[in-house]
Amino acid sequence: MIGPGIKRGTAELAVLSVLEDGPLHGYELARRIERQTKGALRFTLAALYPMLYRMEQRRWIRGSWETGSNGRRRRCYRLTAEGKKKLSPIRQEWAELFHALRQLGKVANA
Amino acid sequence: MRDWQELVRQRLDGLALDSTEREAVYDELAAHLEEAYENLLVEGLPEKEAVQRTLTQIADWHDLQRQIFLARRGGQPMQKRIQQLWIPGFLTLTLSMMFLIALQKHGFQPRIVFWSGPGTILFYVPWLMSLPLFGALGAYLSSRAGGARGTVLLASIFPVLALTAAFLLMFPIGLIIKRIIGRQVDFSMVATAILRDGIGWILVPGAALLVGGLLVNLLFSRRSSSQDTAIG
Numbered sequence: 001m002i003g004p005g006i007k008r009g010t011a012e013l014a015v016l017s018v019l020e021d022g023p024l025h026g027y028e029l030a031r032r033i034e035r036q037t038k039g040a041l042r043f044t045l046a047a048l049y050p051m052l053y054r055m056e057q058r059r060w061i062r063g064s065w066e067t068g069s070n071g072r073r074r075r076c077y078r079l080t081a082e083g084k085k086k087l088s089p090i091r092q093e094w095a096e097l098f099h100a101l102r103q104l105g106k107v108a109n110a
Numbered sequence: 111m112r113d114w115q116e117l118v119r120q121r122l123d124g125l126a127l128d129s130t131e132r133e134a135v136y137d138e139l140a141a142h143l144e145e146a147y148e149n150l151l152v153e154g155l156p157e158k159e160a161v162q163r164t165l166t167q168i169a170d171w172h173d174l175q176r177q178i179f180l181a182r183r184g185g186q187p188m189q190k191r192i193q194q195l196w197i198p199g200f201l202t203l204t205l206s207m208m209f210l211i212a213l214q215k216h217g218f219q220p221r222i223v224f225w226s227g228p229g230t231i232l233f234y235v236p237w238l239m240s241l242p243l244f245g246a247l248g249a250y251l252s253s254r255a256g257g258a259r260g261t262v263l264l265a266s267i268f269p270v271l272a273l274t275a276a277f278l279l280m281f282p283i284g285l286i287i288k289r290i291i292g293r294q295v296d297f298s299m300v301a302t303a304i305l306r307d308g309i310g311w312i313l314v315p316g317a318a319l320l321v322g323g324l325l326v327n328l329l330f331s332r333r334s335s336s337q338d339t340a341i342g
Contacts, residue, residue, distance in 0.1 A: 046174045
């Protein structure tokens, strides 16, 4: 079973990675992550917004209200300089973790 | 056309943020739900099913409210603990004790229960009857500050936790003093006194306080579920 710490870590990495491509509002962000991970990562509203607000408090992302072409107001999130700085070490940590898990798999299959 | 804004406003009405911040959260969540619902309609789902599917995004509104509060406040763990436990707890303790003192000053006599052991158990019935209210107050304040279920219940029974701590300190200190002044200690009497005071000042008041705390919990969870039924 994947613990909450790992889940939160992957979720944050997913949000930062997707926002690296450009600003998005919450709903589109969740859809983009779901599409790009082929449904492996899905965010409900209840999981998404507390995390976005937490990341905003840490100043990794910044939200601002924007009016779309359909006239609807949406709060769009964009990556901050601090978030960009954070993304690289998080990616590195996860790469190391996956590498370690692959190594374990090889040992187990040997 | 569903009024998602009104729905979010109703279910997160206890969100303890300042009004501008709270309205922004309502707007944002309502926009998310509206978009999810409209996309489900576009995919061909009947309206009722689209509403139900949209609402599955939030299993527990009370928990969402708590999570949003904690995330937006972003306070230190100690600050959260103070707001969720210590302030509601001490307020419950202070008010309940002030009420007890007021009763004693106005000459209310305790109900005395005799038992087979030495001594008696005193029950201040009006005080005991007021405790569910004080317990509910502690639970409500803790809940408003984003306390988890366990913290909310701890805040509601805080007065008896304080009394337990006082008793745990009082008895060993009493024994030490008796030893120092050279008086014989009768351990069976000490055990009886602990049991007697434990029932009169901890167990029964604790149960009364807990009733109030549990009622507040029940009220919050019922309100969430009845609102779910209303929209479905």
